[in-house]
Amino acid sequence: MRREIRPSVRILWSESNPQFARAIDSLFADEGFNTRHHAANCDEIERILRQSAPDLLILDVMTDGGEAFEMMRDIRNGRLSDDPFMTIIATSWDAQQPVIDHIYDCGADDAFIKPAPARKLTERIFTLAQDKRQFVVTANYIGPDRRREGNRTQQEESIRLPVPSTLRARAEGRASDGPMIEAQRSATMAQINEQRLQRGSLAISNAVNIFLPVCVAGRADLDAIQAMGDAIQIAGDLRERATAGGYGHMLELCDAFIRICGEMRRIARSPNPGGHDPKNLKLVKSLGDALTIGFNPRHTNSDIAGEIGQQVSRYQSTRPPPRTGY
8 A cells, every 4th residue: 555545544443452552553653544543432433433434444342341343243234334344453352263253253354363563453454455355145144255265155156245445445546435436335235135135034944944843842952942043133134124125015024923933932941842832833934934935036936945955954964962951
């Protein structure tokens, strides 16, 4: 990134360690990143993000006790900023693998593990300014594709989406604001929304196929309870996206599924996991199928059945022994 461009790069950053914060601020000043703002907490970050999106967000994941994780998810889901594709570097003083995995699961472009030298941070910035990963969309993830080239199926390749990056645009001397990039964002978000509706509805049918036999048998199974919770969460996300995607007619189906699945989950967690209403056992399957067909209008029933079958097979091949309990 040419030095004369750096003053225009908008950086919003947080750092919980005062000494390291001073080192970063001094580094940014030396490197010519003059348009920067250090936020003290997540409330300040959220307020700024709702007003204007930065080109780069550097987020200490322990800001306000870890609220930054959910903030990254909200950004990628378009709930917190008008630019869900902004470059995000998440920083952490905890190098444990579960923490790093969680950072990437929330949609960060990169993880910066401290106490690495502060100057290494600028090297990451320069790299990300040149290389913006394509995004992938699943039922529970929107963000940069972290998979290696050889680990993608042909279908997965087809749903990788190039996304606009204002950081890259500035590094290349192109316009990073205005109607053109706003149109690119809107078009990409429409694609992501469509993919999320399709992948999410397939995941709901997959979840129903996992938990329904357990409920019919009246067993207590923690994996089935988890699948119900996942299905409810996904259905809520589908409901949020339905109207914007042109599926307003699906809202009542989403509400009915959430209500019935919630009732079944409550019973499954009770001391009497076999006390399900027989009508709910029949209706939850019909509603799951209706959501899948309704949100995948361009797919045949055989295509949908094949995709759900593959998901169930993958689940069964990797599933550990059932966990029981309430």
